[in-house]
Amino acid sequence: MAQSEAHSTKAATISSQAPTISKVGERTLRRTSAWLLLFFLLLGELGAVWDREWHAFVGRDQFWTPPHTLIYTCVSGAGILALVMVLWETYRYRKQTPGVDAQSTVAIFRFFHAPLGFTVLGFGALLALISAPLDNYWHELYGIDIALWAPFHMMGVTGGFIGMLGMVYVFASEASIQRQSKETPRRWLGLTALEIGIIMAMASILNYVLTGFLQFPMVSIGTIHISTYPLPLITGCITFMVAVLRTTQKPGTATLLTLLLTLHTIVVELFVPWAIRVSVAQQGIPYRTASYVPQFSLAYAFLPVAFLLSALMIDVLAYRYKRTTGNLNISTRQNVILGVIISIPILIITPFILFSYTVYAPVILPEAGIPIVASQMGIAIIGTVIVALAMGALGAWLGEDFGDIWRWSKH
């Protein structure tokens, strides 16, 4: 309790120490860019899922497939916008434009000065763009079915992830600056547009996690195979559920994040199978398996429902804690314990929802036709649960760190 009070008190004090930074022109520039970047991000993530499905249903017939075109258009657009912002802000910093100073920018290589979010985002986009020809080269050498765990896929995926994190920094710093200013912004469900932008960016990151979670490797104990797909889901969900609460300081935002994620997956499922069918028909190319044509999947569209119970648990707790103590920042230890507890519903519910979607759904997969050894099964179950709960704890710890920084940082 004492620690949690210290958290909120110091956060407030740190915020109040900073002079007000609110210059209309600068704010308009950054916020317009932020929404433009979010537009690129949303389209790009749609492209990422489309690409995953294109690989599965059509195969990687060339580099410039329709989903690749969408992805790289968005990455280039976001990267160029970030670059322009970095150069423009550097110019404005050197011109000592009001609102562009050491408090609202970071120094890059001691020469450039730009908001941290745009810098991180630009760096992520650059990595993703560098990885594209290298990934193509790897496909040329080893074929079309190399997936997530290929070196340059990892590079591209990491670049995308860094870019999306940058997006959150962009919105978070503007929201932080707005809180310190005399602005009285319009609110929806108690949230400002910038806070909604933060939640949308976080939902996009979670949707990005969903793009690759089934690619996570199998671990074998004797004749029992364990699918590790719950680990990225648990870590990702808990990180951003905790982070969104600490960033916005509004109970209910974890549930809102989950609902927005559900909206993403529904849109993805409405768009992607249709887009593949249309593209295949227009280009006159065959499916890899003639009878395997993409269709709307209810299981994937409503997969985030598996996270809803955890989101509600964390929101209710935050609400009650805030009512009692005046703030919702529980201590690190309490937070880690909470992360462990709320990872249990995700671990249990997800396999049921995915049952019709993938053969990996049950997580623990004994070798078919071989009698199950009880000791091996025991080790597999206990090991899986321990690792999953540890990932929940890690997610909560990360969420606390990043959530607080996104709450405070004006860079």
Added chain:
Amino acid sequence: MKVVLRTFASLGLLCLLILILTPSNARAATKPASSTTISAGSYIITVNLSQDPPYTDQPFTVSIMPQNKTIQLSGKIIMEPGSGTDGTNLPTDLTAAGDGTLQATVHIPVRGAWNIAIQLAGPQGTGQASIPVVVGAPGAMPPWVAWTIGASPLVLIAFWVWHQHRYRRKLLSTPISA
């Protein structure tokens, strides 16, 4: 001034060298790199490849010349991955190129064994034929080099998490001024 002129002359020479050394595509349009005569059903055809061996992701032209140039043929070619090659079938329609010749520009995305399957239709019915090709690729980078490059951003992420953790602790430990 002499330095500038010398620089321009060097650049001009470089451009000339590039022009001289890269006419292979232009030459390929007139003289095929390989020529194979086979039968596709009742049609005797000569299949010309503008590049042999083809190279990954570099478009090349497949021309099909029937021995009997008076017949009107149509059809398509399908690039089929051969044994041990991880790829998918890539169909391309053949278009008339004059003088009874059909042609298509194709590309192959993965190195290794492929078959050019030719499907023709004409007055004597349909016919099929297949020509094997081995597609070349750039030299393979050692996997450890690839992984070092590919995984390097993960190191940056780990550093960033650590940096942000320290930054947050620093913010928390900032003395409170009344």
